[in-house]
Amino acid sequence: MCLSTVYKNTMAPETVAMRNVMSIECKDGMVILTDLMERTCAIEGELVKANLVDGYVIVKETAC
Amino acid sequence: MHLDHEHTHSHEHTHNGHTHTHEHSHAHAHDHAHPHTHEHLHDHGHEHTHSHDCTHDCHSCGSTCQHTPMEELVALMKYMVGHNAAHAKELADLAMQLEKAGSHTAYEQVMAAVSDFEKGNMRLSVVLSSLDIK
Numbered sequence: 001m002c003l004s005t006v007y008k009n010t011m012a013p014e015t016v017a018m019r020n021v022m023s024i025e026c027k028d029g030m031v032i033l034t035d036l037m038e039r040t041c042a043i044e045g046e047l048v049k050a051n052l053v054d055g056y057v058i059v060k061e062t063a064c
Numbered sequence: 065m066h067l068d069h070e071h072t073h074s075h076e077h078t079h080n081g082h083t084h085t086h087e088h089s090h091a092h093a094h095d096h097a098h099p100h101t102h103e104h105l106h107d108h109g110h111e112h113t114h115s116h117d118c119t120h121d122c123h124s125c126g127s128t129c130q131h132t133p134m135e136e137l138v139a140l141m142k143y144m145v146g147h148n149a150a151h152a153k154e155l156a157d158l159a160m161q162l163e164k165a166g167s168h169t170a171y172e173q174v175m176a177a178v179s180d181f182e183k184g185n186m187r188l189s190v191v192l193s194s195l196d197i198k
Binding site: 002003020036037 | 131135136139140143147
């Protein structure tokens with residue numbers, strides 16, 4: 001029930017994809033993030049890890 | 065250094081068997097660029113891909129960039145107040161389980177903590193109300 005920060009590939013300040021993420025949907029090879037303001041962000045890749053205690057998620061981007 | 069600016073671009077996409085082009089603008093908060101491509105879901109209900117020559121992450125380029133920083137802070141405060149209330153209830157439920165398990169002292173202590181927690185959350189609610197009024 002906590003909001004999470006989603007990172008791309010590695011967990012570092014410069015890899016933050018979205019903060020205050022309230023929902024994550026994986027669909028057709030995309031990871032679709034929605035934040036508290038209901039903005040969406042779609043990342044082509046897969047969900048690697050979700051730590052719901054510390055509130056972070058790592059998404060591995062599909063290599064171009 | 066970050067600079068706020070807005071740019072408008074158009075792009076073509078196809079859905080439901082027809083292709084059209086439309087324009088939209090994004091406000092950006094940065095001052096230099098490098099190209100990358102990513103996909104967005106836009107609030108007109110369908111998905112398409114376009115490119116930005118910018119450095120921001122997706123968060124700063126959501127499809128609805130019209131929220132002010134204060135609106136975002138108020139939204140976050142509202143979320144936190146509701147979130148804290150939910151946690152207070154969870155703690156009260158936990159206290160009840162301690163009571164049922166025969167630990168009355170722990171029950172009382174946790175309920176005292178819940179009371180303190182709720183007082184703190186009440187203070188946050190007051191702040192939130194003052195922010196909502198402005």
